[in-house]
Amino acid sequence: MHLKVAVTLALSLLVAAAPSANPEPNVVHLQKRSTLVKDGVVNAAALRAHVDRVTAKIHRGFDNFERNTGAPHPDAPSASERAKRATGKVALTDDDAELWFGGVSVGTPLAAFTVDFDTGSSDFFLPATSCNTNCAGHTRWNTAASSTAKSTGKSFSLAFGDGSTVSGTVFTDTVNLGGLTATTQSVGSSTKYSTGFALDEFPPDGLLGMGFEQISVFGKNPVFQTLVSQGKTTASEFGFALTTSGAELFLGGVDTAKISGTTTFTPVTTVGFWQITLSGVVFNGKTVVGSGSAIVDTGTTLIIGDTTDVAALYAAIPGSQNAQNTVGAGFFTVPCNSIPTVSFTLGGKSFPVSPATFNLGQVSTGSSQCVGGVVGENGLGNFKWILGDVFLANVYTTFDVGNTRVGFAALA
Structure with missing residues (x-):
């Protein structure tokens, strides 16, 4: 079956509120937030910080790939090159200046959150109720209120380009994305957010990675792969149309109406x-x-x-x-x-x-x-x-x- 998650996209500099109940089946409404350009003029500091953030993410992926597979990624730089790169980093002041985000629900009963959809990473994390570092203003995930949330006892830490981290404990819980429900999905309960995930820089509550397990910090299936493995959609593909109007994320196939040729x-x-x-x-x-x-x-x-x-x-x-x-x-x-x-x-x-x-x-x-x-x-x-x-x-x-x-x- 082909199940659609559509995106109604608006350019917004405002903090997104938690998503309300949506009467449309399999639909997630998203917003796009940008601080890279204001009144037609670029924010140079934000641009530089964004490049640093992306580079740090790629290096995390290299580390996770080697830990999960037992072999270095074939395109990873040498240890000496990476050590050289680690010096002279520019501190991030606008950690994720432009991103796509929308709703997801977690737990039993389901609680609503907003997340950044990111095909360049593979883990899903949210701020914990106990988080008091850079979590103010975000909707926090109360694992104690979910009857299906279970701690794995495994801690995690994701390093960012400014030397700060997102860290916490990995849980499993029920995750509903656009009406598709994954059970025993790995989700990070973050007790500490990096500076780049503070509310004024990062409006969503958390991040939902859509890469492969091999670059996962948790070493577990990302959400979409869990949906596929549990038979929630028979088509193992998803599509993005990142357009200024009518944009969408389509799960379980592609939206042929969006494609020409x-x-x-x-x-x-x-x-x-x-x-x-x-x-x-x-x-x-x-x-x-x-x-x-x-x-x-x-x-x-x-x-x-x-x-x-x-x-x-x-x-x-x-x-x-x-x-x-x-x-x-x-x-x-x-x-x-x-x-x-x-x-x-x-x-x-x-x-x-x-x-x-x-x-x-x-x-x-x-x-x-x-x-x-x-x-x-x-x-x-x-x-x-x-x-x-x-x-x-x-x-x-x-x-x-x-x-x-x-x-x-x-x-x-």
């Missing part, structure tokens, strides 16, 4: 992240960057790439400038009056990034230079690209768990 699939090369091969980057009809490994990540706002490849891309774009002194290392600007159309080739087909999504905003009020949504970063191990929302807003993306592949299609 056929879907192009490309295999997951190493199960853990949603990791695929990107064949090249095209500008003005010419491939300016060659193939490389890429992660498809709804939890990343930008397109982040290897610094050499990103520099090569901007070198091909007339009028582009290195913005390391105005925005930060790895950032570039392009003329606001001629935003380029850049395409990414996946599975033999090129998918364009529209100028509207490529353009993050002006460097400063009145500037003729706008910040590009493709950013360079050295801390990705052997990964060449992270395809975040700047790319995903232009396509319908299918995450096929059962066949370990990712599909891309033009939006209807």
Whole structure:
């Protein structure tokens, strides 16, 4: 059966209230929150902090993969490279500046929460009633009030780019996502939140990872895989349409009404992240960057790439400038009056990034230079690209768990 979780999306800078009862079956209403741009001008500190957060998340995934599988991830950097990367980190002041979030219910009886849906991680956690560090204003999960909540006795800790952590104890409980119910699902009861999860930076109550078990801190099935394994949906795929209106997350298949033409699939090369091969980057009809490994990540706002490849891309774009002194290392600007159309080739087909999504905003009020949504970063191990929302807003993306592949299609 194909079960739908639709997203009604609104751009909001307000703190989201806990979701009310929804009369529509299998529907979760989401909001999008952004502080990366205000009045058409980028928030440089927020952009830099977002890149640091994403890099830290990828490194957590490397650590979890090795612990869960007994072997290093094939694309992880060497120990010496990682030690070098760990120095000189910029403290996060705007930890998750742009994200997609919506409702989920946990426990018996069910209690409602909001979560960030993140295909770049694999664990689900909420703030505990005992949390008194950065949890103020969030709806807290009272495990004692749920007859199905059971402690595993296992503690967890997730380190973030500023040196702070989210930590607590892993429980199992009933989880209802869009009318689909998973039982004995692993959920982290967080007794401490990192600074980036404080309410003014992170409106949702928690985070729901949609990657694979191999990069889970808990070492357990993520929520969607639990739904599949328990037979709650026979189609082992979910789809995202991250558009400014009518956006949705569709569980148990894809929403064909959102797709124009056929879907192009490309295999997951190493199960853990949603990791695929990107064949090249095209500008003005010419491939300016060659193939490389890429992660498809709804939890990343930008397109982040290897610094050499990103520099090569901007070198091909007339009028582009290195913005390391105005925005930060790895950032570039392009003329606001001629935003380029850049395409990414996946599975033999090129998918364009529209100028509207490529353009993050002006460097400063009145500037003729706008910040590009493709950013360079050295801390990705052997990964060449992270395809975040700047790319995903232009396509319908299918995450096929059962066949370990990712599909891309033009939006209807």
